[in-house]
Amino acid sequence: MIDQHRQAFKEEAYELLAELETSLLELEEQPDDVDVIGRVFRAMHTIKGSGSMFGFDDIAAFTHEVETIFDMVRNGKLQVTGRLVNLTLAARDQIRAMLDGADDGGGGDLKVSGEIIMGLRELAGFQPAAAEPPEAAAAGRKPANLATYRIRFAPSRDIFITGTNPLTLLQELKELGTCSxxxxxGDFPCLEEIDPEACYVYWDLIVTTDQGENAIRDVFIFVEDDCELRIEQVAEHTQFEEPQDYKKLGMILLERGDITTKEMEEILAQQHRFGELAVSNGILDQGKVQSALVEQRHVKEVRQEKQATEAASSIRVPAERLDLLVNLVGEMVTVQARLSQTAAQREDAELVAIAEEVERLTAELRDSALNIRMLPIGSTFSKFKRLVRDLSVELGKQIEMTTEGGETELDKTVIEKLNDPLVHLIRNSIDHGIELPEARVAAGKPAHGTVHLAAVHSGDSVVITIDDDGAGLDKEAIRAKAIERGIIPATAELSDKELFSLVFAPGFSTAKKISSVSGRGVGMDVVKRAIELLRGSIDISSVQGKGTRIAVKIPLTLAIIESLRVQIGEDSFMLPLALVDECVELTREDVERSHGRNLAHVRAQLIPYIPLREHFRIQGTPPEIQQIVITQVNGTRVGFVVDQVIGEHQTVIKSLGRAYRDVDGISGATILGDGSVALILDVPQLLQAVEAGQA
Amino acid sequence: MDEFKLECRQDPESRGKQILKISGGVTIGDAGGFRQALLAALEAASELQLDLSEMTGIDLTGLQLLCAAHQSAVRGGKWLHITDGGNLTFREMAAGAGFCRHTGCARDTSYSCIWVGGEQ
Amino acid sequence: MAKVIMTADDSASVRQMVTFTLKQGGYDVVEAVDGKDALQKLSSTKVDMLITDLNMPNLDGIGLIKGARALPSCKFIPIVMLTTESQDSKKQEGKAAGATGWIVKPFKPEQLMAVVKKVLG
Known part of the structure; x- marks a missing residue:
């Protein structure tokens, strides 16, 4: 499009240059002919003006120099001489050369241009400043803050005869922001005296805009020279604005100069409503009071609106509503799964495409819905600081707590449910872990101990670690206690890991006496169970004399998990994918070879497995080749035998309802794409139940 | 904008009441004629009703004339009032120009300001 | 009915650009090649706005503005003049002759439309 205009300009310029040549030759003959001088000037002027319009900036700048000289000639300040005509002809040729080369970027010889300009300036006997480039249009106007301006706009009486309609200016002003x-x-004459074509009205305008005062001035740019225009900023609506009351009516009128201080004081002395009095005393016209009132109301409204929008940038929503949303998203995921399944069955390409689109959108929706409930764990961490401080004072220990990764986000519900287990773990570290200052110094450690609390993302989980630099776990004491309590047989040979995990066994407590801090019958087993209910896991490691580390791994959210779908007979089950290590085949021969001991050889390792078909007493015969899903729980690898592994599945967790809440080995249910129900296996609990059954 | 048209008639039900119907768009070009018509109608009546229901636009000069006419009416002890028949164009234009207000001006001694009330 | 705008300019390329921009904006356009041509057309055609260059042969912009204001049909229409940055005195002269506003050359189509909107509503 613009090329078309450029082409039009070039054609026109060539014509003008041809005319210019003729005119210049004429001028040489008749140096005083005003008409010819005018023609030369206009040709230059048009080339300059149009040239800059269509992007021929170098031509415009060059021509500007020549035009300036001819402006002087036109005004009789410079005589036409042979040299001037020669130079101008040279300039004309130069413009032509610039035009010719314009499209391939050539654009004439800069040196020649310079020489011509120098010659012309010399001739004119002046040294004009280097040609100024055309003003950069509206050079980067600084963004202004939202502010309220008070404007009094009184057009001149004869504004209409210059073709100005003040109403369109008001309209333009309204587009800048909120406008009253x-x-x-009050100054209108009566009908008998009025000049119907004159303007008597004037306005008080209140505008709230973020465009700055210059934008307001721009509205009035054509009329500001011959009208009364006052623009004052009366309020700036910054982020830190105090929601105080706006100025009093009297103050506004005083600021506007509609009233004097003396008059204001007089009115105030009468202890009445200011506006009414000012009018009844004849000090003010009602219109002026009205506009001051409007200003008050305007600012108030703008502030309210601003507060409303600010509140909107972070809104408080009852948690139930979020839960409802997440539930609905869950339903959506379920329906989407059904849609995908149906689409695949129908083998309808169009439907499949739609289903894929819905799948993608649903995944996004799910992620953002779950995201809404995410909170940084930092606020919980800071609560523990206080706990550590109070406990250490009580126990006469010197303990410092450090934290890391407080910005790590977790589902709000998870954070809430984590609170108690974490408190318990920290108490344990302080009570059993960190030694008294004397003992620490004797062991060559600094007198004050450290408990370090850290949270870090790990895949779709968050790992929270509690490190202390205390005494560490006493392996022998644990072993002795476990034997004493009958948790392990006296002859048991256990790895360190297995040994440490004994502290999570029900009824185990290694503290020599029960203090007010830890113990009290609530053992680590409760903590472990609580973590498992969150589908998390807990892991303990310790070096005697150096300290203990407890790592709690928690899935990001409770509502939807990635799981592995398996099939036994007609029934589907879900295993949390986070716990699954691998899947191997189990043939009938394998089963026979293990002589009913339920052990599988997996890469030279013996893995115990639980045949779920038997465990859940499902009727029917298992297939020839079954599958073992090997899971890792608390460092132990255990397999679960199923008929068939179907695949990964987005599982929306539904609670089982009151009647089934205490069913062992099942943590919940989910609805599959075809509408049927699959149970979600509570792997840690299943293991426990089986172990208990064996013991 | 439709053509500006003035139509003045005697109210058949009430003696001394004139009804001036202003239709089309009122622009500055019509201001002189509009003023004359208002003067004549006020002269002839003790009550002047301005029917703006078919007005399709009014500029500043028109708004000023309405105000001035009201002022003259108050001065002459006459009653001037407007019926707009819910004409939104007129109301919007008057409001946009900032003419609508809560109370009349100082010279509105009869409390009959044409801009009071209505839509804010 | 679309509003009619006259563009008076001796530069065909500027006329072309102005016409194109205004038509894009939904206006009808009447072109005039100089002041004399413009005034002649104004006496027979009703326009809602006039955009004129200042430097034109036969009758310049100032003369055109004065002439237009003398016509009853153009007494109150917005008249915008096209000036170059060096013509501040011309701007004053134009306003005194009855111009509503001005556009400084070079200008972009958006700037032209903004001014048309400002004066025409």
Whole structure:
């Protein structure tokens, strides 16, 4: 499009240059002919003006120099001489050369241009500043803060005869932001005296805009020279604005100069409503009071609106509503799964495409819905600081707590449910872990101990670690206690890991006496169970004399998990994918070879497995080749035998309802794409139950 | 904008009441004629009703004339009032120009300001 | 009915650009090649706005503005003049002759439309 205009300009310029040549030759003959001088000037002027319009900036700048000289000639300040005509002809040729080369970027010889300009300036006997480039249009106007301006706009009486319609200016002003308009009509003459074509009205305008005062001035740019225009900023609506009351009416009127201090004091002395009095005393026209009132109201409204929008940038929502949303998203995921399944069955390409689209959108929706409930764990961490401080004072220990990764986000519900287990773990570290200052110094450690609390993302989980630099776990004491309590047989040979995990066994407590801090019958087993209910896991490691580390791994959210779908007979089950290590085949021969001991050889390792078909007493015969899903729980690898592994599945967790809440080995249910129900296996609990059954 | 048209008639039900119907768009070009018509109608009546229901636009000069006419009416002890028949164009234009207000101006001694009330 | 705008300019390329921009904006356009041509057309055609260059042969912009204001049909229409940055005195002269506003050359189509909107509503 613009090329078309450029082409038009070039054609026109060539014509003008041809005319210019003729005119210049004429001028040589008749140096005083005003008409010819005018023609030369206009040709230059048009080339300059149009050239800059269509992007021929170098031509415009060059021509500007020549035009300036001819402006002087035109005004009789410079005589036409042979040299001037020669130079101008040279300039004309130069413009032509610039035009010719314009499209391939050539654009004439800069040196020649310079020489011509120098010659012309010399001739004119002046040294004009280097040609100024055309003003950069509206050079980067600084963004201004939201502010309220008070404007009094009184057009001149004869504004209409210059073709100005003040109403369109008001309209333009309204486009800048929130605008209140009060017309002052108090100066109108009566019908008999009025000049119908004159303007008597003036306005008080209140505008709230973020465009700055210059934008307001721009509205009035054509009329500001011959009208009364006052623009004052009366309020700036920054982020830190105090929601205080706006100025008093009297103050506004005083600021506007509609009233004097003396008059204001007089009115105030009468202890009445200011506006009414000012009018009844004849000090003020009602219109002026009205516009001051409008200003008050305007600022108030703007502030309210701003507060409303600010509140909107972070809104408080009852947690139930979020839960409802997440539930609905869950339903959506379920329906989407059904849609995908149906689409695949129908083998309808169009439907499949739609289903894929819905799948993608649903995944996004799910992620953002779950995201809404995410909170940084930092606020919980800071609560523990206080706990550590109070406990250490009580126990006469010197303990410092450090934290890391407080910005790590977790589902709000998870954070809430984590609170108690974490408190318990920290108490344990302080009570059993960190030694008394004397003992620490004797062991060559600094007198004050450290408990370090850290949270870090790990895949779709968050790992929270509690490190202390205390005494560490006493392996022999644990072993002795476990034997004493009958948790392990006296002859048991256990790895360190297995040994440490004994502290999570029900009824185990290694503290020599029960203090007010830890113990009290609630053992680590409760903590472990609580973590498992969150589908998390807990892991303990310790070096005697150096300290203990407890790592709690928690899935990001409770509502939807990635799981592995398996099939036994007609029934589907879900295993949390986070716990699954691998899947191997189990043939009938394998089963026979293990002589009913339920052990599988997996890469030279013996893995115990639980045949779920038997465990859940499902009727029917298992297939020839069954599958073992090997899971890792608390460092132990255990397999679960199923008929068939179907695949990964987005599982929306539904609670089982009151009647089934205490069913062992099942943590919940989910609805599959075809509408049927699959149970979610509570792997840690299943293991426990089986172990208990064996013991 | 439709053509500006003035139509003045005697109210058949009430003696001394004139009804001036202003239709089309009122622009500055019509201001002189509009003023004359208002003067004549006020002269002839003790009550002047301005029917703006078919007005399709009014500029500043028109708004000023309405105000001035009201002022003259108050001065002459006459009653001037407007019926707009719910004409939104007129109301919007008057409000946009900032003419609508809560109370009349100082010279509105009869409390009959044409801009009071209505839509804010 | 679309509003009619006259563009008076001796530069065909500027006329072309102005016409194109205004038509894009939904206006009808009447072109005039100089002041004399413009005034002649104004006496027979009703326009809602006039955009004129200042430097034109036969009758320049100032003369055109004065002439237009003398016509009853153009007494109150917005008249915008096209000036170059060096013509501040011309701007004053134009306003005194009855111009509503001005556009400084070079200008972009958006700037032209903004001014048309400002004066025409």
């Amino acid at each position: 308009v009060v017309a002052q009509t």
